[in-house]
Amino acid sequence: MPAILGTYKRQAPLFVRGDGVYMIDETGKRYLDFVAGIAVTSLGHNDAGVNNALQESIASGLIHTSNLYRTAPGEALAQWLVDHSFASSVFFSNSGAEANEGAFKFARRWARSTPHVAKHEIIAVRGSFHGRLPGTLAATDRPAYRLPFRPLMGGVSIVERDLDELRTVLDTQTVAAVIVEPIQGEGGVRVVDPEFLRGLRALTAERDVLLILDEIQCGLGRTGSFFAYEQLGIEPDMLTIAKPLANGLPIGAILVNEKVARTMQPGDHGTTFGGGPLLAHVAHHVVQRLSDPALLQHVREVGAWFGEQLQGIADRTGSVRAIRGKGLMWGMDVHEPAAAIIGRAFDRGLLMVSAGEHTLRFLPPLVISQAELASGLEILEAAMKG
Structure with missing residues (x-):
């Protein structure tokens, strides 16, 4: 074995x-x-710039500090992402699945700040893939992945990619967020209709529901713009990214707008390794290249x-x-x-x-x-x- x-x-x-x-x-x-580590090594293998960034970080002697302390690389990467997106704040994770799992928590934390005490449900759409952790697996439309691990996390549903159905499902009293990939990678490389996404943005705003865009596979240059949402003329409330963020090193991120950020408090979420100085320094180099x-x-x-x-x-x-x-x-x-x-x-x-x-x-x-x-x-x- x-x-x-x-x-x-x-x-x-x-x-x-x-x-x-x-x-x-x-x-x-x-x-x-033609795989790039499943959309990860966007700058290719053995890239001189990435290697140099790694050596610079190693030479500093500061590879890990935990998130108890501030580091210049983590703050610089977060500021760059804020400056180049809709977001007001960033949370760093170790992977895409963790980023989506964290986004679900952030959505429920935000929901507790609204007048609707029952607001907690997460809605995903047909063809989705958001990860294999308890919450993200519940939002992943792959029966073979789901079946061995039932019962899955409650409060998560998958509905058709149809605005009429979503109008029925998106109850202001109970639904906290909708998550969708602009291009569904694992679901067959299905380009989600831009008009559907624009309609979904309008509907979620109208119903006081957060819109989470999962750009873990399709973001960071993969579709020809740095963020895929830039081509849609909309902005999400949260955006999750990961795969190519450090060209092979494990790092993900949740980008959040001010509405979500102001509800999060110290102790609401955490990570030991997320956004450490080595990873953040390399990722800062990578995002500048990919943009x-x-x-x-x-x-x-x-x-x-x-x-x-x-x-x-x-x-x-x-x-x-x-x-x-x-x-x-x-x-x-x-x-x-x-x-x-x-x-x-x-x-x-x-x-x-x-x-x-x-x-x-x-x-x-x-x-x-x-x-x-x-x-x-x-x-x-x-x-x-x-």
Whole structure:
């Protein structure tokens, strides 16, 4: 039995190095990375800037202090995020699931400040994935993930992505918050209708319900803007981010507006490691890179080209049902099990991941070139043909 608990089906080769948009196994074989650690290593592997930021932090001799004390890196990162978003305050966590779990707590804490004493429910929408912790699993629309762990946390419901149904469900007296991903990653890379999201923002404001946007996978440059919500013309009450925030180091964040922030009191929530000086210093470097207008323009341009090429593959192979995506976040529904294609691509040196039994998901590093994308697409098409 392996020493690491068997909660993942890992590929057989042992990976030992990374180089830009490639991962390299112990035999020296190079694999073009269309996964990026599941939308994490957006600046690629072994990035010089990230490595330098790590060395700078290590040289300070201050890796951890706990949140009992102030540190310059944590405060600088929080201020940068506030300055570049709707938020007035930030809470740092260790992961995306923790960020969403914390957002649920913040929503219920805020609800206690309203006149409605029964206000506590969290609403998620069909196709959602928000994590695997007790609260976030209850908000995740994946029956296979949920079934072994019932009963799930109470006060959390999943409803259709339909404004009429939400008008019925969003009771001002009982509902504290709605959480939604602008693009549902694990749910099949489904781009949620912008008009639905704008309508949801209006409805939640009208009903005195918080809107939480989960941009853990689709945020921080992945769709061609730093935050996905920027393309919608709306602002949430809370925003959760994580995956690429430190290009592979474990850090997440909950961004909150003043309405939520002023209800939180010392002792209401906590974390030992969240936003520590090493992680925050690296993340501060990463967010400045990921918000660079030139990089975002690159994501928009090569992302549009990538989508066109996927459509070309669909036309030539006749084995694709649908293609969805934006920027460098795409999904392709295929007729045969996605795992079979992923396996054949892996043998040819291309790393991919699924988003459901019949959906291929593409999440390459944002720094990938068009030529590197073309190389991966050539492998993909060959793998789809058998």
